[in-house]
Amino acid sequence: MTPQERKVARQTGKIISSVRKSKGLTQGSIAVQLAVSQSALSKIEHGLLIPSVHQWFEFCKFTGVPVDSHLQGYVDYSRPVVKSTHTQEGAFRLPKTYAVERASTARTMLPLIKWLERNEGEKKAEAVLTEMGMDSDYFIQLDHTIGVQFGLDLIAYLQRRGIYSPEGAQSIFKAVKQRGYHGSLWTGYDQTQEPFELMALLLSRASYYEANFDYVVEAQTKKHLDFSSKPGSHFKEIKTLANHDARFTICSHRRGYFEHMAESSIAQNVVVEEVECAFKGAKKCVFRMRMEAS
Numbered sequence: 073m074t075p076q077e078r079k080v081a082r083q084t085g086k087i088i089s090s091v092r093k094s095k096g097l098t099q100g101s102i103a104v105q106l107a108v109s110q111s112a113l114s115k116i117e118h119g120l121l122i123p124s125v126h127q128w129f130e131f132c133k134f135t136g137v138p139v140d141s142h143l144q145g146y147v148d149y150s151r152p153v154v155k156s157t158h159t160q161e162g163a164f165r166l167p168k169t170y171a172v173e174r175a176s177t178a179r180t181m182l183p184l185i186k187w188l189e190r191n192e193g194e195k196k197a198e199a200v201l202t203e204m205g206m207d208s209d210y211f212i213q214l215d216h217t218i219g220v221q222f223g224l225d226l227i228a229y230l231q232r233r234g235i236y237s238p239e240g241a242q243s244i245f246k247a248v249k250q251r252g253y254h255g256s257l258w259t260g261y262d263q264t265q266e267p268f269e270l271m272a273l274l275l276s277r278a279s280y281y282e283a284n285f286d287y288v289v290e291a292q293t294k295k296h297l298d299f300s301s302k303p304g305s306h307f308k309e310i311k312t313l314a315n316h317d318a319r320f321t322i323c324s325h326r327r328g329y330f331e332h333m334a335e336s337s338i339a340q341n342v343v344v345e346e347v348e349c350a351f352k353g354a355k356k357c358v359f360r361m362r363m364e365a366s
């Protein structure tokens with residue numbers, strides 16, 4: 073296999089195993105459907121064998137997976153978040169702490185997971201997720217949900233390893249303006265150049281990313297855009313969040329995400345400030361986006 077083929081094989085295999093697990097299917101039943109042996113399917117799932125075009129189409133037909141998923145490396149049905157507290161998603165099992173108010177999608181966790189992969193390598197990243205009780209295949213489906221605590225624990229891990237510092241947090245989001253971080257929601261982000269317009273578009277799609285906050289555009293002038301986010305009541309239930317630092321981490325991360333998303337060729341210097349924070353006594357978090365003359 074050429075490196076390119078290896079990449080496609082790995083992506084295809086991960087998708088097949090991820091979808092199989094979330095549907096609670098056995099390798100045997102998928103193998104029958106694709107008319108291959110179970111050992112061949114196992115090789116396909118591990119990226120050692122590329123399924124034929126016919127087999128891939130059969131798989132997509134059988135499971136409802138979009139056919140171009142193998143090129144992207146993820147599966148995206150683009151469904152708004154449906155909050156859940158189940159510890160089970162098909163054959164995927166989630167630790168209890170990460171099943172509390174599952175309202176963040178894999179889509180929102182991707183910047184952290186990719187950051188982990190970039191810094192630790194794919195193998196080690198997978199081991200870290202396994203140690204946290206998570207199957208890395210779970211994050212191949214962008215609509216899968218997980219509790220906020222997962223992100224906080226991942227940040228804590230990165231911090232312990234010296235890979236992450238609050239000051240360096242910004243660099244995690246440098247890459248967010250890429251298709252892979254948004255899946256099929258990417259449409260529009262690549263065409264909108266005006267930062268405020270882009271931010272409004274992102275906010276209007278917030279429910280496809282997470283359902284932890286209610287976002288509202290509060291005011292817009294030529295110079296700035298104000299928008300607020302009200303945290304859901306479940307934030308009180310998340311134990312580690314009694315630690316104030318953790319809550320501030322969530323807000324500073326969102327700030328970084330917004331800032332890099334709104335960057336565009338017509339305005340390189342987009343600045344987002346959190347002018348009020350719900351975790352510091354205000355009714356809601358209020359962010360102000362403005363453009364600095366470069």
Ligand SMILES: [Zn+2]
Pocket residue numbers: 323346348349350351357358
């Ligand atoms: Zn806040």
